[in-house]
Amino acid sequence: MPSETDPLLDAITDLAPKLLTTMEAFEQVQQNLHPPQFDQLAEFIAPHEQELQGSLEKFEAVDFPEDLKPFRYSLHQGTAYALRACNGITQNNNDTFAAMKAMRAQCRAQEFIYPLANIMTPVNQYFLEPGARKNQQLLDNLNQGRVGQQVGILNAQNEREKRGGFTLYVPEYLDRTEQTSLVVVLHGGSGHGADFLWSWLREARTRGFILLAPTSQQDTWSLMGEELDLGSLLAMLDYVKQQCNVDEEHILLTGMSDGATYSLLAGLNENSPFTHLAPFSGVLHPNLPMQGQMQFAKDRKIYLVHGTLDWMFPIETAYMAKSELEAAGANLIFRPIEGLSHTYCRAENHKVINWFNAQLQVPENG
Numbered sequence: 001m002p003s004e005t006d007p008l009l010d011a012i013t014d015l016a017p018k019l020l021t022t023m024e025a026f027e028q029v030q031q032n033l034h035p036p037q038f039d040q041l042a043e044f045i046a047p048h049e050q051e052l053q054g055s056l057e058k059f060e061a062v063d064f065p066e067d068l069k070p071f072r073y074s075l076h077q078g079t080a081y082a083l084r085a086c087n088g089i090t091q092n093n094n095d096t097f098a099a100m101k102a103m104r105a106q107c108r109a110q111e112f113i114y115p116l117a118n119i120m121t122p123v124n125q126y127f128l129e130p131g132a133r134k135n136q137q138l139l140d141n142l143n144q145g146r147v148g149q150q151v152g153i154l155n156a157q158n159e160r161e162k163r164g165g166f167t168l169y170v171p172e173y174l175d176r177t178e179q180t181s182l183v184v185v186l187h188g189g190s191g192h193g194a195d196f197l198w199s200w201l202r203e204a205r206t207r208g209f210i211l212l213a214p215t216s217q218q219d220t221w222s223l224m225g226e227e228l229d230l231g232s233l234l235a236m237l238d239y240v241k242q243q244c245n246v247d248e249e250h251i252l253l254t255g256m257s258d259g260a261t262y263s264l265l266a267g268l269n270e271n272s273p274f275t276h277l278a279p280f281s282g283v284l285h286p287n288l289p290m291q292g293q294m295q296f297a298k299d300r301k302i303y304l305v306h307g308t309l310d311w312m313f314p315i316e317t318a319y320m321a322k323s324e325l326e327a328a329g330a331n332l333i334f335r336p337i338e339g340l341s342h343t344y345c346r347a348e349n350h351k352v353i354n355w356f357n358a359q360l361q362v363p364e365n366g
Contacts, residue, residue: 030343166213196259
């Protein structure tokens, strides 16, 4: 490599590892997000923020040739959003809304660097579960060229200024002759499917299942008033079935907060296509018993997750839901997570997947 490219290479190899390390660290912030702990979380993430900021300044001082400017843009924007996420914690001033915006900035950081996964091995590895990050066959399979095939991350009218669309992930190495499990993930109130996708993408890429992340028709799901979401949700499901060979014995509907509440409301229906339900940090909607839908909980496989420190829906609401679902005959697993607040418990994903379909294993490193 000519000597004049050394500053460019040095800038990239300095920035990229620090960005990925910061994003991994921020996942710990997200997992432990709880208003009384904002100061401790700020203290934890601040050194990562400072180091990443220094590397970004060096990166910005280097000139890139024209053909590498798209690469520069992706890495620069990913870093800028990662820093915005950190700043939302370090400059928080006990502002829960600012913390929520920081979580969304982390999603945008992932969105910007994801296209680099097929040219940078560390980025490819970041979007895999740790146990598979050294599996060379999996890494190679993810980078296979599939010209003309609808694989990877696909968007259907799901830009962030729009509502009612969806984002779909189809594994790059999907064998369409074999049936494949489908996981449908519902965002929380005021959320967006394009953001919530990232809470499950790592597992989908690693284990090879299809991932569907819809966006509600309005700011949140149809929990009050007119039902606006169920018809479109089922239409999205039908579309995926037309495009892919979906295993109809393994269709999981899961969600966070309002998305969790709606996963039960939508899933406990007669002839529901959803074989498994996994609500995280939601509540049992009062319409379920009032409208007789609890009868459809009988023998339904449900994995109920809730934090003991949840400040929005206290843990007592989860115990009430547990009692009612068990009384209705649900095949229930209840997971109260000690120390978890009202935040998404991504660390529970692997247990949910093992419960949902034990054949979806993490490929061994080697």
